[in-house]
Amino acid sequence: MSAGRVDRSGSRRVGDFSALSAFAPSVLMLPFCVVALFVLWLPVGAVSGVRFPYVLLGFAALGLLLWVKPFQVAVLTPLLGARAPTERERTSIEPVWAELAAANGLSPTRYVVRIVPSDALNAYACGGHLVLVTSYAVDELTTPELRGVLAHELSHHLGFHTVATTLTHWLSAPVVILARIGLFVENVAIAAARSFGRGSRAVELAGLAIARRIHAVAWVFTAGLRAGDALGNMVGHRSEFDADQRAVRMGYGRDLARALRRVIASHGSVRPVGWRERLEASHPPARTRVARVAALLRHPARPDGTVTSGRPGCPPRRPRSRRSPPRGPPERATRRTPGVHPTRTRRRRGRRSRRRSSGAPFAGRSG
Numbered sequence: 001m002s003a004g005r006v007d008r009s010g011s012r013r014v015g016d017f018s019a020l021s022a023f024a025p026s027v028l029m030l031p032f033c034v035v036a037l038f039v040l041w042l043p044v045g046a047v048s049g050v051r052f053p054y055v056l057l058g059f060a061a062l063g064l065l066l067w068v069k070p071f072q073v074a075v076l077t078p079l080l081g082a083r084a085p086t087e088r089e090r091t092s093i094e095p096v097w098a099e100l101a102a103a104n105g106l107s108p109t110r111y112v113v114r115i116v117p118s119d120a121l122n123a124y125a126c127g128g129h130l131v132l133v134t135s136y137a138v139d140e141l142t143t144p145e146l147r148g149v150l151a152h153e154l155s156h157h158l159g160f161h162t163v164a165t166t167l168t169h170w171l172s173a174p175v176v177i178l179a180r181i182g183l184f185v186e187n188v189a190i191a192a193a194r195s196f197g198r199g200s201r202a203v204e205l206a207g208l209a210i211a212r213r214i215h216a217v218a219w220v221f222t223a224g225l226r227a228g229d230a231l232g233n234m235v236g237h238r239s240e241f242d243a244d245q246r247a248v249r250m251g252y253g254r255d256l257a258r259a260l261r262r263v264i265a266s267h268g269s270v271r272p273v274g275w276r277e278r279l280e281a282s283h284p285p286a287r288t289r290v291a292r293v294a295a296l297l298r299h300p301a302r303p304d305g306t307v308t309s310g311r312p313g314c315p316p317r318r319p320r321s322r323r324s325p326p327r328g329p330p331e332r333a334t335r336r337t338p339g340v341h342p343t344r345t346r347r348r349r350g351r352r353s354r355r356r357s358s359g360a361p362f363a364g365r366s367g
Contacts, residue, residue, distance in 0.1 A: 018159065018161060018235065018238040018239040018241075018242045019159055019160040019161055019163070019164065019239070021235045021238060022161060022163075022164035022165060022168075022232075022235050022236070022239060023164045023167070024231055024235055025164070025168045025228045025229075025231045025232040025235070026164055026167045026168045026171055028224070028227060028228050028231055029168055029171040029172050029175065029224065029228045030171060032171075032172075032175050032221060032224040032225075032228075033171040033172070033174050033175060034056070036174035036175045036177070036178040036221060037052075037055060037056065037059060037174050038052060039178055040174060040177065040178060041055050059174075063167070063170045066127055066128070066166050066170060067127065067128040067163075067166070069112070069128070069129045072112070072127045072128065072129055072130050073112055073129075073130075076126070076127055076130060077114050077130070080114075080116070080126070080130075080132065081116060081117070082114040082115060082116045082130075082132050083114065083115055083116075083117070084114065084115070085113065085114070085115045085138070086115075089115055089135070089138050092138055092143070092146065093113055093133070093138065093146075093150075094108075096143060096146055096147045096150055097113060097150060099147070100147070100150055100151055100154055100250075100252075103250060103251070104154070104158065104250065110129070111129050111130070111131055111154070111157060112129055112130055112131070113131045113132075113133060113150075114130060114131070114132050114133075115132075115133060115134070115135050115138065116132050116133070116134050116135065117134075117135050118134040118135060118136060119134075119136050120134055120136060121134065121136055121137050121140065121141075121262065121263055121266055122134050122137065123137055123149050123150070123152075123153050124153065125153040125154075125156040125157055125161070125162050126162055126165065126166060127162060127166050128157070128162065128163070128166070129157075131150065131153045131154065131157070133149070133150070133153075137149060140262075141259060141262065142258075144254075144255040144258055145255060145258045145259040145262055146259070147252055147255045148247065148252050148253075148254075148255030148256035148257070148258060148259040148260075149256070149259045151247040151250055151252040151255065151256060152243050152244060152247045152256055152259075153243075154247075155242075155243035155244075155246035155247050155250070156239065156243050158246060159239070159242055159243060159246060161239040161242075161243065165232070165236075168228065168232060172225060172228060175221050175224060175225055176225065178218075178221055179218050179221045179222050179225065182214050182215075182217055182218030182221070183218055185214050186211045186214045186215050186218065189207050189208075189210045189211035189214060190207070190208065190211045192207050193205075193206070193207020193208050193210075193211065194207075236283070237283070237284045240283055240284055240289065241284065241289070241292060244256060244289055244292060244293055244296075245292075245296060248293060248296045248297065253293050253296060253297045254297065256293055257290055257293045257294065257297075260286045260289055260290045260293070261286075261290060263286045264286050264287060264290070
């Protein structure tokens with residue numbers, strides 16, 4: 001669709017419920033982050049004398065840089081394995097991105113598009129200003145399909161979905177570092193126990209006991225990471241649906257549906273079975289998303305709750321509630337005796353009234 005047919009009410013940068021619920025993994029990771037920072041601070045503080053509150057303040061100050069655009073472009077781009085688009089890729093991305101920015105009243109330089117060299121068909125938004133697209137998506141998708149994908153990722157930024165996701169990743173960084181250090185020390189302890197414990201059974205058992213304790217401590221932090229990922233996947237499904245709905249309100253629903261069908265054709269769409277697979281799935285099934293987008297295209301909802309009639313010149317109609325009473329006069333309530341059919345009872349009463357009025361036999365006899 002062209003930019004002139006965009007619903008401006010759905011393209012403003014306004015947070016939704018999924019943006020608030022996305023902070024649940026951040027709240028879960030906060031205590032693990034503080035404990036991991038404290039454990040990492042113990043050897044550093046013993047040598048340098050730096051107090052732990054200063055470590056927390058420094059960590060928070062560095063986290064604020066994640067939303068600074070130059071820092072994201074200079075630091076996060078190489079950390080994520082992304083690069084600037086080539087001249088050929090820029091000719092495909094810039095016209096589409098300029099159209100999306102104009103449709104939403106934004107500057108084309110408000111957000112930065114970067115390329116991730118990969119053979120997978122994928123794209124994602126991160127930080128506060130980055131949109132990452134795989135090289136395969138840029139090379140293989142058509143212009144309408146690429147427009148639908150970029151509209152979906154822009155919807156994540158407009159809905160503030162990336163704020164909580166970036167915060168969760170930053171809070172999980174000390175936990176990941178501590179877990180990797182723990183696994184490394186565990187492997188060293190096991191190797192030392194097997195090397196130096198060949199001649200002494202006691203030395204071998206002591207080394208294995210130390211390795212098990214380190215493994216137990218590392219398991220606690222890795223369990224926190226797994227719980228945070230599972231909770232993030234649960235609330236992330238809602239943000240994906242909200243981003244799809246916002247892209248439909250922009251006017252790019254059909255383009256997004258074409259791109260999702262391309263994903264189904266190339267990678268398939270397997271519905272997760274069981275609660276474990278549902279927790280491990282970071283995105284809802286593509287078929288489900290296509291069905292939801294198709295439903296929104298058939299019945300486009302407006303922010304005021306009305307639904308367009310789909311016919312030119314007709315005013316919008318408000319959907320009826322399921323519990324609203326049916327139209328028309330209410331039916332006449334009739335008393336019903338248990339075990340007696342109401343129709344037969346009315347027929348008998350009618351025959352008796354006709355007999356009394358017309359002097360029917362058995363009404364009275366003269367002697």
